[in-house]
Amino acid sequence: MKVSVVKNILEANERIAQENRAIFDEKNLVVFNLMSSPGAGKTSLLEKTIGALKDELRMGVIEGDIQSSQDAERIAALGIPAVQINTGGACHLDGNMIRDTFKEFDFDALDLLVVENVGNLVCPAEFQVGEDFKAMILSVAEGDDKPAKYPLMFHESEILLVNKIDLLPYVDCSVEKIREEALKVNPGLTIFEISCKTGEGLGAWYDWLRDKVKARRSARKQQ
Amino acid sequence: MKVSVVKNILEANERIAQENRAIFDEKNLVVFNLMSSPGAGKTSLLEKTIGALKDELRMGVIEGDIQSSQDAERIAALGIPAVQINTGGACHLDGNMIRDTFKEFDFDALDLLVVENVGNLVCPAEFQVGEDFKAMILSVAEGDDKPAKYPLMFHESEILLVNKIDLLPYVDCSVEKIREEALKVNPGLTIFEISCKTGEGLGAWYDWLRDKVKARRSARKQQ
Numbered sequence: 104m105k106v107s108v109v110k111n112i113l114e115a116n117e118r119i120a121q122e123n124r125a126i127f128d129e130k131n132l133v134v135f136n137l138m139s140s141p142g143a144g145k146t147s148l149l150e151k152t153i154g155a156l157k158d159e160l161r162m163g164v165i166e167g168d169i170q171s172s173q174d175a176e177r178i179a180a181l182g183i184p185a186v187q188i189n190t191g192g193a194c195h196l197d198g199n200m201i202r203d204t205f206k207e208f209d210f211d212a213l214d215l216l217v218v219e220n221v222g223n224l225v226c227p228a229e230f231q232v233g234e235d236f237k238a239m240i241l242s243v244a245e246g247d248d249k250p251a252k253y254p255l256m257f258h259e260s261e262i263l264l265v266n267k268i269d270l271l272p273y274v275d276c277s278v279e280k281i282r283e284e285a286l287k288v289n290p291g292l293t294i295f296e297i298s299c300k301t302g303e304g305l306g307a308w309y310d311w312l313r314d315k316v317k318a319r320r321s322a323r324k325q326q
Numbered sequence: 327m328k329v330s331v332v333k334n335i336l337e338a339n340e341r342i343a344q345e346n347r348a349i350f351d352e353k354n355l356v357v358f359n360l361m362s363s364p365g366a367g368k369t370s371l372l373e374k375t376i377g378a379l380k381d382e383l384r385m386g387v388i389e390g391d392i393q394s395s396q397d398a399e400r401i402a403a404l405g406i407p408a409v410q411i412n413t414g415g416a417c418h419l420d421g422n423m424i425r426d427t428f429k430e431f432d433f434d435a436l437d438l439l440v441v442e443n444v445g446n447l448v449c450p451a452e453f454q455v456g457e458d459f460k461a462m463i464l465s466v467a468e469g470d471d472k473p474a475k476y477p478l479m480f481h482e483s484e485i486l487l488v489n490k491i492d493l494l495p496y497v498d499c500s501v502e503k504i505r506e507e508a509l510k511v512n513p514g515l516t517i518f519e520i521s522c523k524t525g526e527g528l529g530a531w532y533d534w535l536r537d538k539v540k541a542r543r544s545a546r547k548q549q
Contacts, residue, residue, distance in 0.1 A: 142465070142472060171471075225445075270497070
């Protein structure tokens with residue numbers, strides 16, 4: 104009975120996510136879903152990424168938070184269209200919440216839409232929103248045992264950004280162990296080691312993202 | 327319809343939690359539910375607390391993780407009865423999972439049972455397990471905007487442990503702001519600033535916990 108309720112919710116969400124995806128495809132819009140624990144650096148990564156790429160990629164951001172609009176305000180301050188979703192208690196974004204933001208955007212004026220999920224290393228990984236790919240952040244302050252303990256998000260993501268590497272001298276965390284354990288869960292994972300504070304490692308992420316968006320858009324055009 | 331399903335799940339859980347609580351009361355066992363984001367330091371806090379108090383308080387621990395038994399092994403290595411719950415994907419512990427561990431413990435040989443919840447700053451706060459009180463940890467590496475963005479756990483907790491204060495020189499986080507924002511959400515919150523790494527501030531927490539367990543047990547005896 105319980106399992107069946109969960110399955111129905113997930114199936115209903117999957118259908119809405121596919122509808123969202125069809126709209127993104129029609130508009131030739133690349134979408135990624137950015138997930139992490141609270142405070143791992145999602146909004147900071149977006150601020151840096153927008154600063155670096157906004158002249159090359161026309162970006163928009165959907166901010167998901169249980170409440171408050173601080174994150175959307177941080178993004179909007181950079182001159183980027185940003186819509187805040189307040190889930191009112193819910194621990195993840197779903198396809199329906201994303202669909203509700205569509206009227207706020209002009210998708211013809213965007214190349215890339217980023218969905219910043221609610222800070223939670225568990226539930227967001229279960230819910231598709233219509234994205235092209237998922238990216239996750241793990242802060243080194245969270246420790247190197249996280250891929251083994253919270254495997255689903257590592258399994259579902261195409262990108263793992265290991266953030267706050269400037270803290271490595273002060274915390275008990277091995278990036279080598281994160282890499283090994285994360286690749287055990289998902290051998291296809293692409294991993295970047297970054298510091299949103301110092302900027303270290305961000306260039307490789309910008310290059311990857313720029314290439315990904317261009318490749319995706321040109322593949323769509325050839326379809 | 328959706329709301330009604332959620333409500334029924336929460337109501338069923340509430341009933342089971344009350345049954346658990348009746349058993350804890352009968353055994354004169356004090357129980358607290360320890361919650362935080364992944365990697366904020368729940369298991370480290372328990373290791374330190376057990377080391378400091380195990381000659382005064384007979385402690386047992388229930389470890390909740392989606393998978394793996396690393397945390398229960400860390401606790402059992404200290405000579406403390408520890409039972410691992412693997413939720414198999416679920417993002418929080420509920421009353422039923424806790425009840426399933428009872429056969430593994432001799433409650434007559436314990437004064438204090440700690441339930442270490444799944445690492446998640448959102449969902450665990452919604453589910454009672456029969457505890458006397460809830461305690462939560464926020465790592466300073468997570469940032470000082472968390473009480474405003476994830477208010478429910480701050481609202482439900484009696485204790486907030488602000489951990490990893492040894493990292494304060496290296497992160498953009500004001501403990502003063504955490505205090506202010508957390509007290510806005512829950513004016514009754516008792517706050518400790520600690521470092522499980524250096525031991526700073528832990529003495530005050532040990533004193534509070536020792537007094538709480540003793541006061542609770544003597545209040546029960548007088549009933």
